[in-house]
Amino acid sequence: MGLHGKLVAAIEFKAGGDVFHELLRHRPQDISTISPEIVKGCDLHEGEFGHVGSIISWDYIHDGKVKKAKEVIQLIDEEKKLIQFKVIEGDLMELYKDLIITIHVETNGGIDLVTCTMEYEMLNEDVEHPISILSLFIDLTKSIETHHLAQP
Numbered sequence: 001m002g003l004h005g006k007l008v009a010a011i012e013f014k015a016g017g018d019v020f021h022e023l024l025r026h027r028p029q030d031i032s033t034i035s036p037e038i039v040k041g042c043d044l045h046e047g048e049f050g051h052v053g054s055i056i057s058w059d060y061i062h063d064g065k066v067k068k069a070k071e072v073i074q075l076i077d078e079e080k081k082l083i084q085f086k087v088i089e090g091d092l093m094e095l096y097k098d099l100i101i102t103i104h105v106e107t108n109g110g111i112d113l114v115t116c117t118m119e120y121e122m123l124n125e126d127v128e129h130p131i132s133i134l135s136l137f138i139d140l141t142k143s144i145e146t147h148h149l150a151q152p
Contacts, residue, residue, distance in 0.1 A: 003124070021083075029042045
């Protein structure tokens, strides 16, 4: 079994891809208000929201427990509506040596897709692939979509 992996999920987002990208890039702290059952908090530790090099801390619910993750924004590409985070601290670092999460929005045939790509290296062969984390992201994306579709 290899220790490196890559998981990808593309989710249709009916509320408009620009809405999702804008929220994640410039107002991630609002996600805890939109989806409190998944995200408990988002704090800026260093830099500014939406800028490369900034460090963000997340409190989230995974497997029924509050977990923490600290991420640095590694890359932003406005044209591709792409943001890349590298997890640098938190519960996930107990399982993964390296975890990079890239989220981008693409429009294909008039349909907006939010794509999450997780590239990772497990600490050892006993660690499971982060499928449940990817599933959590899918649930979060659908929750954000539902919230925005309900807005007048």
